[in-house]
Amino acid sequence: DNATAELLQAVHDLLVSLLMMDIRPLQESKWNDPLQCFLAAYALREDKSFMQAHHITQPLAKCKYFIRSVVFWQANLIVDDFNGSFQDASEQICLHFLNHEKLSAYYNVCSISSYATSLVLTQPLIPNTTWNPALDVVKIDGKLLPLSTFRHGCKDLMVAIGDALQAVKMGHNIPITNLLEVGDNLSNMELGYSYLGLQKYTEEHALLKAFTTDKDSSLFYIDPDGKLCLSRRKAHEWMLKASNLNLLLGFGIHLTSGQPPRSPELCDIRTRNGERRRGIMKDHKKTFMVTLQCKAGNI
Structure with a gap:
């Protein structure tokens, strides 16, 4: 129905935004990327201290799975334009959204996670984005967006x-x-x-x-x-x-x-x-x- 379609599009827009940033400019401004904002928000305790890096490994892994699924989902949407070839469709998605020098659906996300520790231990300014502990719902400006919608793409x-x-x-x-x-x-x-x-x-x-x-x-x-x-x-x-x-x-x-x-x-x-x-x-x-x-x- 229309409500489901609008929700799905909203989730698409949110998660695709996690893929679009190149890693290099993020070195200068760590708050340009939503995934890094999530890491900082998740690692911040109520007493304003930060979790140790190994405590956020599992949440980060779950978040990365969701992001990777979006790459497949986006390729699935355009696969008919490439004569049914997921190889060609996924390459197009990688070229469009990710680092143009590396045809990899996971390059940016893995690179971001490599310095997650330095992220959560530096700037304590938290953006207005929150996730529930199960990492299946994200709240942005008060709007809840369930991510389980993507699972039927499997x-x-x-x-x-x-x-x-x-x-x-x-x-x-x-x-x-x-x-x-x-x-x-x-x-x-x-x-x-x-x-x-x-x-x-x-x-x-x-x-x-x-x-x-x-x-x-x-x-x-x-x-x-x-x-x-x-x-x-x-x-x-x-x-x-x-x-x-x-x-x-x-x-x-x-x-x-x-x-x-x-x-x-x-x-x-x-x-x-x-x-x-x-x-x-x-x-x-x-x-x-x-x-x-x-x-x-x-x-």
């Missing part, structure tokens, strides 16, 4: 992930692993790093067979001299499908409540607690996952 995301998985499978019977079928013994002690050898989910080497024998999806071909050659065109098609799937799964991971999983992420291509590069590469402004070292325990 349903559209799950549908898009399913479609992307089907595209990568290209019609072959290569089922996604069902964790309910995995045996009770999940120890890595005798099986190397993986426990998947306990179960057989499909015929052996099904994906490799699809690569090498199917004329429509083959990544390899035999040249007139009998040499095995890589089909660059097919390889590029597969990489595009995989990159789109990786993007969707990245959104799915960060829209899931709880601690972010330690997996190849779409943040700024760095590990969660360090500077070591992940096993990924960038090509034509797209991010590809080229290793499978993923521990996504919250999915």
